[in-house]
Amino acid sequence: YGELGLKGKNKSLFIGKLANNIRVAMRDLPDCCVRSTWGRLWLEVEDTQKVRAMERLQQIFGIYSISPVAEAEKNLESIGLTALSVIKQALPNGGTFKIETRRADKTFPGTSPQISRDVAEMVFRQLDDRFDAEMEHPQATVNIEIREEGAFVYGETIHCAGGLPVGCSGKGLLLLSGGIDSPVAGWMAMKRGVALEAIHYHSFPFTGEKAKEKVFELCKVLAKWQNGPVRLHVVHFTEIQKAIYERCEAEYGITLKRRMMFRLAERVARERRCLALFTGESVGQVASQTLESMSVIEHVVNLPVLRPLVCMDKEEIMKIAQRIGTYDISILPYEDCCTVFVPKHPVINPN
Ligand code: ATP
Numbered sequence: 001y002g003e004l005g006l007k008g009k010n011k012s013l014f015i016g017k018l019a020n021n022i023r024v025a026m027r028d029l030p031d032c033c034v035r036s037t038w039g040r041l042w043l044e045v046e047d048t049q050k051v052r053a054m055e056r057l058q059q060i061f062g063i064y065s066i067s068p069v070a071e072a073e074k075n076l077e078s079i080g081l082t083a084l085s086v087i088k089q090a091l092p093n094g095g096t097f098k099i100e101t102r103r104a105d106k107t108f109p110g111t112s113p114q115i116s117r118d119v120a121e122m123v124f125r126q127l128d129d130r131f132d133a134e135m136e137h138p139q140a141t142v143n144i145e146i147r148e149e150g151a152f153v154y155g156e157t158i159h160c161a162g163g164l165p166v167g168c169s170g171k172g173l174l175l176l177s178g179g180i181d182s183p184v185a186g187w188m189a190m191k192r193g194v195a196l197e198a199i200h201y202h203s204f205p206f207t208g209e210k211a212k213e214k215v216f217e218l219c220k221v222l223a224k225w226q227n228g229p230v231r232l233h234v235v236h237f238t239e240i241q242k243a244i245y246e247r248c249e250a251e252y253g254i255t256l257k258r259r260m261m262f263r264l265a266e267r268v269a270r271e272r273r274c275l276a277l278f279t280g281e282s283v284g285q286v287a288s289q290t291l292e293s294m295s296v297i298e299h300v301v302n303l304p305v306l307r308p309l310v311c312m313d314k315e316e317i318m319k320i321a322q323r324i325g326t327y328d329i330s331i332l333p334y335e336d337c338c339t340v341f342v343p344k345h346p347v348i349n350p351n
């Protein structure tokens with residue numbers, strides 16, 4: 001767990017949270033167990049559930065990498081046999097490898113390099129000439145860890161989502177439209193450990209049921225990353241939009257509408273004990289996202305307004321959306337904000 005290792009005195013809190021999040025994510029898998037020992041978390045699952053468990057682990061923030069591990073008995077013979085099968089699995093057509101040993105249990109005889117050499121000697125007796133040792137740039141590295149509770153061998157490291165365990169950074173409220181940006185902003189907030197609720201402004205009948213369903217679907221995708229459902233607050237916004245349209249200067253329509261969105265979001269956030277608002281805004285993307293606009297709009301609230309995408313290009317945002325599975329939902333063609341209400345020339349520098 002990369003970054004969590006740097007947490008100093010709070011480390012055990014973060015790791016406890018992570019272990020708990022893993023337990024929750026695996027709760028329907030039979031005979032599954034999560035343990036935390038020096039520097040690592042261990043997940044035990046039945047063989048039949050292994051693939052499923054590994055998929056889920058890749059959606060849990062706070063995990064940097066996972067390795068499927070084979071357990072050996074604590075003697076060289078058994079470690080050698082296990083290493084052999086790990087090598088064959090990692091390199092089915094042969095190739096170069098290296099063996100690395102960590103002897104955490106100092107009562108085990110020999111030094112770490114010596115164990116590596118002994119195991120290498122044993123496995124080479126069983127391997128043909130398609131296999132070779134290579135210390136600088138091996139195709140596979142076989143890791144042996146000898147610990148008090150057993151000897152473990154692994155040859156594969158799968159990179160995961162990184163970040164911090166969801167929930168350890170408090171709770172935020174995400175302004176979630178049906179567009180591409182805001183779900184990505186939510187995902188990035190979760191990645192930093194923020195648990196999210198979401199708020200969506202709905203302008204029925206100008207925006208239809210389908211537009212709302214799209215937001216439900218986005219919440220479901222986000223929920224997979226948050227270890228539990230994302231509570232969605234749907235706010236009927238039609239009357240406010242109409243009033244702004246009828247009574248205010250057209251160029252200021254969007255500025256005023258967004259100020260109302262922020263005001264309402266702040267109220268809901270306070271009721272739900274959310275500590276910040278999150279949006280999918282990015283500097284300069286549209287008229288309401290110039291620095292002048294953002295400053296005038298956020299002026300109406302006292303909670304911090306956090307914008308995870310603030311300096312990202314649309315292209316980068318779209319790539320993330322595709323990777324996390326929100327893109328295909330976001331591009332469904334139901335309009336989020338009725339075009340009736342969009343002025344031809346919105347102000348870009350309100351004051
Ligand atoms: P997105 O792709 O997230 O819709 P956008 O580039 O279309 O963003 P805007 O429409 O200006 O930009 O919205 C900026 C941000 O305001 C959104 O990212 C979102 O956080 C919030 N927002 C916009 N419309 C709504 C809505 N109907 N309900 C809730 N939040 C909204």
Ligand code: MG
Binds near residue numbers: 179
């Ligand atoms: Mg939008």
